[in-house]
Amino acid sequence: MSIEVRQLEKTYGDFSLSLDFSVSDGETLILAGPSGCGKTTALSLIAGLIQGDRGAITIDGKSVESAPPWKRNIAVVFQDLALFPHLDVGRNVTYGLFIRGIPKAVRRAAAAEKLKTVRLSGYERRRIQTLSGGEKQRAAIARALAQDPRALLLDEPFSSLDAPLRKELREEFLEIRKQSPVPCIFVTHDREEAAMLGDRIALMSQGSIAEIGKSRDLFLEPKTEFAARFFGFGQLLPCRILEGNDRAVAAETPLGRLRVRDISSLNPEKPLLFVPRDALGFEENGRHGTAVSGIIRKSLFQGERILSEVELQDKTLLAIEADPRMELPPEGSKVRLRVDESLIRFVQPTA
Ligand SMILES: Nc1ncnc2c1ncn2[C@@H]1O[C@H](COP(=O)(O)OP(=O)(O)OP(=O)(O)O)[C@@H](O)[C@H]1O
Numbered sequence: 440m441s442i443e444v445r446q447l448e449k450t451y452g453d454f455s456l457s458l459d460f461s462v463s464d465g466e467t468l469i470l471a472g473p474s475g476c477g478k479t480t481a482l483s484l485i486a487g488l489i490q491g492d493r494g495a496i497t498i499d500g501k502s503v504e505s506a507p508p509w510k511r512n513i514a515v516v517f518q519d520l521a522l523f524p525h526l527d528v529g530r531n532v533t534y535g536l537f538i539r540g541i542p543k544a545v546r547r548a549a550a551a552e553k554l555k556t557v558r559l560s561g562y563e564r565r566r567i568q569t570l571s572g573g574e575k576q577r578a579a580i581a582r583a584l585a586q587d588p589r590a591l592l593l594d595e596p597f598s599s600l601d602a603p604l605r606k607e608l609r610e611e612f613l614e615i616r617k618q619s620p621v622p623c624i625f626v627t628h629d630r631e632e633a634a635m636l637g638d639r640i641a642l643m644s645q646g647s648i649a650e651i652g653k654s655r656d657l658f659l660e661p662k663t664e665f666a667a668r669f670f671g672f673g674q675l676l677p678c679r680i681l682e683g684n685d686r687a688v689a690a691e692t693p694l695g696r697l698r699v700r701d702i703s704s705l706n707p708e709k710p711l712l713f714v715p716r717d718a719l720g721f722e723e724n725g726r727h728g729t730a731v732s733g734i735i736r737k738s739l740f741q742g743e744r745i746l747s748e749v750e751l752q753d754k755t756l757l758a759i760e761a762d763p764r765m766e767l768p769p770e771g772s773k774v775r776l777r778v779d780e781s782l783i784r785f786v787q788p789t790a
Contacts, residue, residue, distance in 0.1 A: 440464045440499050442485065442590050442622045447494030447504075449484060456480050456646040458494075462590075465620035469633040469654070471669070472643030478626045481643075482592045485624065486515045498589050514583035518595040521579075522567050528554070528578050529563030535586035553581040556618055558611065573604045577611075584619050591623040598628065609635055630670055634658060642666050659715055662704045664789045673715035674757060675786070680710055693755035694719075694731050694778050701784035709788045718782035721761055721768070722775040729778040733757065735768045749774060 443461040450456070456477040462468045470478045483489045485496055487508035496504045503511045522531050530537070532553055533546040541549075547563075554560055557577035562570075570578060576596055583591060597605045609632055616623065627633050633640050634654050641651040642665065650657060650666040661667040667675055678692040687700045692712060699712065722730050733749035736756065745761040747768055759776065761768075768774060 440589055440621055441497075442624070443495070443497040444481075444485065445495040445497075447481075447484060447496060448492045449480060449489070450492055451480075454646060456484075458484075458648065460641055460648060460651060462622040462624060464622055465616075466638045467616060467623045467625055467636055469637035469640040470624055470626045470643060471628070471630075471633050471640055472649075473669075474628075476643040477646045478643060479594055482515065482594050482624060482626060485590075486513050486592055487511050488515075512586065512588050513590045513592060514586055514588035516579050516583050516591075516593045516596045518598055522575060522582070524567050526567070527563065528559065528565045528567065528570070531567065531578060532582045532585050534582065549585050550581075553585045554578075556584060556615055557581045572600050573608060576600065576608060580612075580615065584615070588621060590621055591619070592625075593623070594626045595628065596625075597632070605629075605632070612636060633670075642669055660701070660784060661713060661786055663787045664711055664713075667713045667786050668789075673713055673718070676712045676714055676755065678710050678712050680705075680707065693751050693753050694776075695729065697729070697778070697780045697783060699780065699783055699785060703785075704787045705785040706788055711786055711788045712783055713786045714783050716758070716760055718779045719757060719759055720777050721759065721765075722777040729780055730775050731778060732773060732775055735770055735772050735774055737770060738768045740767060749776060 441461055441463045444458050447458045448456065458481055470481060472478060484491050487506060491504060495502060498511065529550040532550045536546045536549060550563055554562055557580050559574060559577050559581065597608050600608065613636065625636055637654040639652060640654050640657045641648045642657060643649065644665055650661065650663045657666050658670050658672045664675060667673060676692055678690040681689040681691055683689060687698055688702055690697050690699055690710065731751060733751045735747055736750050737748040739746050740763065742763065744763050745765055745767060747759045747761065749757045749759050751757065
C-alpha cells in the first residue's frame with residue numbers, strides 16, 4: 440500500500456499549497472513546519488475533507504481525489520479527537536463498522552482487539568467523560584485502526600498531553616505501528632516526536648516542502664538553512680571560500696580555516712556552513728587536531744549536560760555541550776575548542 444500525492448494544489452486567498460510526495464507501506468512520514476505552513480490542509484486534502492484545485496492523490500495506485508472521504512478508507516486522528524460523548528468507548532471504536540452494517544459479534548471482536556493494541560483492554564463500557572487525556576487519545580487511535588484503513592493520518596494527536604504522557608504514548612505508537620503497518624502521515628510541531636516517530640520528515644514552509652529526507656539526515660545533515668534552523672541541532676556560520684575543487688573546498692570561517700568535504704549544498708554566492716553540535720567540544724588534554732580558542736561567557740548545568748556559550752575572537756558566539764560531570768567552566772576563562780571538520784557541511788541559504 441502507498442499514498443502518492445502528485446502536484447496537488449490548493450489556494451486560499453494569499454496562501455497557496457503545492458505538494459508532491461509519496462509514503463510507502465509501513466512508513467511514517469512526519470509533516471513538520473511552522474504554524475500556518477499548510478500541514479492540516481495537506482491532511483484534509485488527502486482525507487477528502489476538502490477538495491484540491493488540481494493534482495492527483497492515489498492510494499494503492501487508485502486515484503481517489505474525486506472520491507468522498509468515506510470511500511477513501513483513510514483513518515484520521517485529529518488533536519481535538521471528536522470522540523462521541525454519548526457513546527461508550529467500545530461503541531466509539533466500532534462506530535465506523537456500525538454504519539457499514541457490520542454484525543455486532545464482529546464489531547465486539549474488533550473493539551476488543553483494537554483496544555488491546557492501544558492498551559485499553561476492558562474499557563468497552565467506559566463513558567468517554569471518565570477517561571484521562573491519554574486514554575482518550577488511545578481510544579481515538581483504536582477507533583482509527585478499527586476501520587482497517589488503507590492509510591493513517593494523524594494531526595498533532597499528542598500535543599495536548601503533558602510531557603511524560605506524550606513520551607509514553609510515542610513509545611506505544613511505535614508498537615502500534617508494528618501491528619498496523621499501513622502508510623502513515625503524522626503532523627507534529629515537536630522535534631523530538633518527529634525524530635522518534637518518523638522514518639522520513641517532510642519539512643514544510645509556506646505551502647510547499649522545503650526539505651524531505653530521512654529523519655536522521657534532516658537533523659544531522661540538513662541540506663537547507665531552513666531545516667538547520669527548524670531542527671536546531673547545530674549552528675550556522677558564514678564563511679569565505681578560499682580555494683577548492685568538486686570534492687572539497689577550503690573555507691575561512693570563524694573557527695579558522697576548514698576543509699569542507701560535503702559541498703553538495705554549497706551556494707557560491709552566499710556560502711553558509713552547518714556545524715552540528717557534536718562537531719564542537721572542549722579540547723581534551725593531549726588531543727590534537729583542528730582547534731580554536733575562545734572565552735566562556737556563560738555556563739549552565741542542565742542535568743544531562745553542561746551548556747556553555749563561548750565567544751570567539753571575532754565575537755561569534757558558539758553553544759558548546761559538555762559532559763555534566765565536568766567542572767563548570769568559569770565565566771571569563773579561556774578555553775580551547777576541538778573542531779571536527781568532517782561533520783561540517785554547507786547548506787543552501789534561505790532566499
Ligand atoms: N477554510 C479555510 N479558509 C481560508 N483559509 C484557510 C482555510 N483553512 C486554512 N486556511 C489557511 O491556510 C493556511 C494553512 O493553514 P493550515 O491550518 O493548513 O496550517 P498548519 O500548518 O496546519 O498550521 P498549525 O500548525 O497552526 O495548525 C493558513 O494561512 C490558514 O489561514
